[in-house]
Amino acid sequence: MLSRWIDKHEKWIFPLPAVIFIIVLMVFPILYTVWNSLTNWTLTSRLPTMFVGFNNYIQLFTADPRFMASIGRTFVFTFGCLIVQMILGVGAGLLIDAKEYRGKRIVNSILLLPMMATPVAVAMVWLLMFEPTTGVLNYLLKQVGLPASKWLSSSSSVIPTLILLDSWEWTPLIILITLAGLATLPTDPFESARVDGANTFQIIWHITLPMLAPTISVGALLRFIDCFKTFDIIYATTGGGPGYASETLNIYTYQNAFYYFKFGYGSSLLVIFFSIVLGCVLFVTYTRKKLEV
Amino acid sequence: MYKKMSLFLLVVLLLSSVMVVSAQDKPFEGQTIRVVLSNHAWTDAVAPMIPEFEALTGIKVEWESYGEEQLNQKLTTEFIAGNAGVDVFMTRPLQEGANMEMNGWYQDLNEYAADDAEFDLADFTEASRGATTFSGTLTAIPLVTEQEILYYRKDILEEKGIAVPTTLDELYAAAEALNDPANEFYGFVARGQRSPLVTQLSAYVYSYGGDWFDRETYTATLNTPETLAGIEMYSSLLKNFGPPGVLNMHWAQCIGIFNEKKVALYTDASSLYPNLLDPTKSDVAEVTGVAVFPAGPEGSVTYDITAWGLAMYADSENKDAAWEFIRWATGKENSLFIQGEKAQQLARTSVWNNPEGIKSFPADWAAAVAASVGARSYDRPLMTAVTEARDIIGGVVVTAIEGGDFRAAAEEANVQFQALLDLEK
Numbered sequence: 001m002l003s004r005w006i007d008k009h010e011k012w013i014f015p016l017p018a019v020i021f022i023i024v025l026m027v028f029p030i031l032y033t034v035w036n037s038l039t040n041w042t043l044t045s046r047l048p049t050m051f052v053g054f055n056n057y058i059q060l061f062t063a064d065p066r067f068m069a070s071i072g073r074t075f076v077f078t079f080g081c082l083i084v085q086m087i088l089g090v091g092a093g094l095l096i097d098a099k100e101y102r103g104k105r106i107v108n109s110i111l112l113l114p115m116m117a118t119p120v121a122v123a124m125v126w127l128l129m130f131e132p133t134t135g136v137l138n139y140l141l142k143q144v145g146l147p148a149s150k151w152l153s154s155s156s157s158v159i160p161t162l163i164l165l166d167s168w169e170w171t172p173l174i175i176l177i178t179l180a181g182l183a184t185l186p187t188d189p190f191e192s193a194r195v196d197g198a199n200t201f202q203i204i205w206h207i208t209l210p211m212l213a214p215t216i217s218v219g220a221l222l223r224f225i226d227c228f229k230t231f232d233i234i235y236a237t238t239g240g241g242p243g244y245a246s247e248t249l250n251i252y253t254y255q256n257a258f259y260y261f262k263f264g265y266g267s268s269l270l271v272i273f274f275s276i277v278l279g280c281v282l283f284v285t286y287t288r289k290k291l292e293v
Numbered sequence: 294m295y296k297k298m299s300l301f302l303l304v305v306l307l308l309s310s311v312m313v314v315s316a317q318d319k320p321f322e323g324q325t326i327r328v329v330l331s332n333h334a335w336t337d338a339v340a341p342m343i344p345e346f347e348a349l350t351g352i353k354v355e356w357e358s359y360g361e362e363q364l365n366q367k368l369t370t371e372f373i374a375g376n377a378g379v380d381v382f383m384t385r386p387l388q389e390g391a392n393m394e395m396n397g398w399y400q401d402l403n404e405y406a407a408d409d410a411e412f413d414l415a416d417f418t419e420a421s422r423g424a425t426t427f428s429g430t431l432t433a434i435p436l437v438t439e440q441e442i443l444y445y446r447k448d449i450l451e452e453k454g455i456a457v458p459t460t461l462d463e464l465y466a467a468a469e470a471l472n473d474p475a476n477e478f479y480g481f482v483a484r485g486q487r488s489p490l491v492t493q494l495s496a497y498v499y500s501y502g503g504d505w506f507d508r509e510t511y512t513a514t515l516n517t518p519e520t521l522a523g524i525e526m527y528s529s530l531l532k533n534f535g536p537p538g539v540l541n542m543h544w545a546q547c548i549g550i551f552n553e554k555k556v557a558l559y560t561d562a563s564s565l566y567p568n569l570l571d572p573t574k575s576d577v578a579e580v581t582g583v584a585v586f587p588a589g590p591e592g593s594v595t596y597d598i599t600a601w602g603l604a605m606y607a608d609s610e611n612k613d614a615a616w617e618f619i620r621w622a623t624g625k626e627n628s629l630f631i632q633g634e635k636a637q638q639l640a641r642t643s644v645w646n647n648p649e650g651i652k653s654f655p656a657d658w659a660a661a662v663a664a665s666v667g668a669r670s671y672d673r674p675l676m677t678a679v680t681e682a683r684d685i686i687g688g689v690v691v692t693a694i695e696g697g698d699f700r701a702a703a704e705e706a707n708v709q710f711q712a713l714l715d716l717e718k
Contacts, residue, residue: 043373043396044678045678045716046716131538132536133479133550134550134555150538151538152541153537153538153539155695241691242487242540242691242695243487243540243687243692244487258369259362259366260678260681261369261392
């Protein structure tokens with residue numbers, strides 16, 4: 001009886017655990033966050049928690065300069081990282097792939113090391129190296145006659161420095177993706193190009209890169225989402241400082257939720273954050289489909 | 294057989310009587326309490342003694358320790374979730390005290406301490422008890438107190454023939470004279486990180502006659518000439534004579550650079566003293582001097598605060614055992630040891646009056662601290678939304694250190710700060 005019932009409803013019963021899992025751990029928290037974002041839940045306030053409609057959002061967009069600045073900063077950081085990591089990553093991938101030599105696998109493994117390290121540990125080590133007075137980087141700069149930099153401790157250099165740090169850690173991922181993409185390319189187009197007299201640059205520009213484009217765009221999308229969400233290295237190095245100069249959307253949200261205990265306001269920031277990431281992902285997948293068709 | 298039997302009975306009788314006695318000795322046998330502490334020198338002093346407490350009372354102590362911000366975040370989230378197994382925790386009355394009290398998370402310790410003659414609550418200074426009392430509730434037993442003082446390099450000042458600064462103008466002049474950035478030596482250092490700097494900025498603001506807000510009317514006073522003068526002095530010292538990385542410096546980084554002999558003058562909390570003057574931790578122990586915070590137009594107006602207290606969670610399921618731990622940790626005997634041997638600045642009068650209690654403090658440090666006792670009881674705005682207020686104030690100082698228009702920033706900050714105060718009237 002029961003087994004027949006199960007047989008009949010197999011398509012519902014088997015996915016059920018996964019569906020429940022997703023509802024409990026993903027759908028519910030998102031909906032709960034959306035609900036919180038419509039309240040004034042603040043731990044430090046004597047006012048009772050109540051539904052305030054879109055007040056938090058209105059305040060964010062009309063009366064919160066820190067929010068606007070943090071959005072701008074997040075995009076600067078994200079695109080800065082993307083540009084550096086894509087150029088370096090794809091370039092290094094092409095170089096590594098160009099020639100066979102002994103010990104190539106070892107070189108590959110070494111290049112991947114930064115990616116394996118824990119971000120907070122990486123951040124702590126770089127924090128010491130970036131120290132303007134006692135850090136090793138300024139010492140090296142001075143040895144070769146270059147002026148010292150303030151690195152993380154000046155508003156103007158903190159974002160570029162963080163981009164440098166993030167790129168050091170994550171460029172290997174793009175190298176890895178590029179190498180994987182190169183391995184799947186057919187050899188015929190390259191041979192015919194050579195026969196037709198194309199030089200290396202032309203081959204790369206007109207054949208390799210267009211053929212790699214789908215792979216690279218996946219890598220770029222992954223890095224985009226990750227850079228946009230970057231929290232660990234910024235929190236561990238500057239905590240959003242100096243002043244607010246490296247306060248990205250994620251850090252600002254964290255400040256609101258866990259330093260100011262403004263859970264309602266923090267939730268509305270998270271909803272906006274989620275919408276931006278979702279919007280960008282949908283946009284990229286949509287344009288990719290268009291391009292491929 | 295009969296003999297054997299009676300012998301056995303005798304042994305059982307003896308054993309059980311021993312057990313009864315020990316059970317009376319250890320009324321808490323078998324209980325476990327969870328104690329959440331901060332990564333503080335006080336914790337370092339107490340933690341090794343916890344096994345003694347366990348042997349003494351039979352209470353099993355599960356303790357853990359976190360950085361001060363993580364501690365506050367962890368406790369708050371656990372308390373909100375409502376299923377916290379926390380019994381005893383360290384707390385900062387000036388930072389999270391008002392908020393936690395408002396949310397009803399502190400057990401009123403008057404119920405336990407008031408009638409405990411051996412514990413002697415009145416032995417704690419009146420100021421420290423006042424600091425941990427919120428609307429009649431004794432939220433915590435005071436642990437460490439601190440004042441802002443000036444640390445200086447005796448050898449450098451002597452070498453250059455500069456007297457120890459007694460006023461802020463002299464401090465500025467001395468920092469200027471000692472500053473030698475070409476050789477990586479800097480005149481002055483203090484905290485430059487947005488939020489941590491606020492507490493050490495306070496004595497500058499107070500000494501120029503300023504304050505954060507008027508406590509009668511709840512009017513923000515960040516843009517008054519007095520407060521601005523304090524901010525200007527603090528930020529000019531750091532901008533002109535501070536090390537280049539100062540905007541990312543909390544006290545740990547300040548101490549680091551002072552210990553590396555790269556700075557001449559440094560203002561910060563007196564409780565950091567073990568990090569600088571203890572030869573086992575510091576390279577500059579021999580050559581570091583301590584002086585009273587330099588005077589401004591209003592004199593030397595520093596703070597005298599209770600930085601940490603030991604509290605009991607209101608919903609603790611083991612309150613009697615929790616109190617047993619608190620009264621042991623903050624009792625007279627332990628306080629004498631922690632202050633006398635471990636150089637922590639505690640709040641018990643009897644310990645300060647005992648020569649054993651002050652033997653590890655150098656004379657100049659003790660004099661500077663004694664001169665500051667009874668100063669202002671707050672080093673940050675006394676309110677519930679302290680963290681947000683600190684960010685608002687600290688932002689102005691960061692603007693000033695970076696050479697921006699801090700007066701305009703202060704006007705803007707004053708409006709934001711007022712909005713925050715209006716919520717708490």
